[in-house]
Amino acid sequence: MPAIAVQDDVPYVICMDDTEPLPALTRPPVPHSDPAPAIAALAQRYRGANGPLMAVMNRLGGSIEARVALLPDALRAQIETVTRTALAQSYRAAGLGRFAPDLGGRATPVLAALTGAAGGMGGIATSVAELPFTITLILHAIRQAAVAEGFDPDEDAIRIECLRVFGAGSPLSQDDGVNTSFLGARLTLTGPALQKVIAAIAPRLAVAMGQKLAAQAVPVLGAVAGATLNTACLRYYREIAHVRFALLRLAQTHGAGPVLMAFQDATEPVRVTKAR
Secondary structure, three states: OEEEEEEOOEEEEEEOOOOOOOOOOOOOOOOOOOOHHHHHHHHHHHHOOOHHHHHHHHHOHHHHHHHHHHOOHHHHHHHHHHHHHHHHHHHHHHHHHHHOOOOOOOHHHHHHHHHHHHHHHOOHHHHHHHHHHHHHHHHHHHHHHHHHOOOOOOOHHHHHHHHHHHHOOOOOOOOOOOOHHHHHEEEOOOHHHHHHHHHHHHHHHHHHHHHHHHHOOOOOHHHHHHHHHHHHHHHHHHHHHHHHHHHHHHHHHHOHHHHHHHHHHHHOOOOOOOOO
């Protein structure tokens, strides 16, 4: 029996029994099978979401955090405002991407790199102006991940899930990556509800974008950082989206509770205890 819950003033419909499979959104029912191998593969994909580019950038984490701390408060507020506006605009415009010609899987990363390079060329000013384009490109990649997992990205519930991927933190910092609370929830989409989701996501994404801007703040040299970071951010959010939608698909068949518990177990770091 479903019940209504409210989180961050947003109404959700949740299942009282988390072992009950969620109703299918766009995928037909599939035969039950052991989800363990699929969950193990998703856990491995999740751990590798940052990729080799971010391994280098993460080593510079201290200097990036120091640069972020030097950003004026007014600029940080501007980044959050631009991020919030870009989320709303990209949400409305993302559906138009299905009418664009298919340029292959490499087109989006190339566009992201070019956009980042153009933004970083002029330092902070052009980097801030570039943010809406970067966010739109990343959202397009997230929608493609939803399609790859068999979902319709134009369906209201999936459009919201695409936005929620942006709440996965930053590839430049250690984060939980996949917020799996969505597995047992369905958002009732309304205009105010959409604004609540954007308001909840924007601060986290603004932090990630602020880190990116701080790393590409030096003109000309920032072009290299911008191209690298845009490509890395695109890969990060795309991989997180694949994991997120694959978990949602598994939850429809096996139930949110078991899938969530298995995924948490698979991604929990191994604890090393000292021998007595």
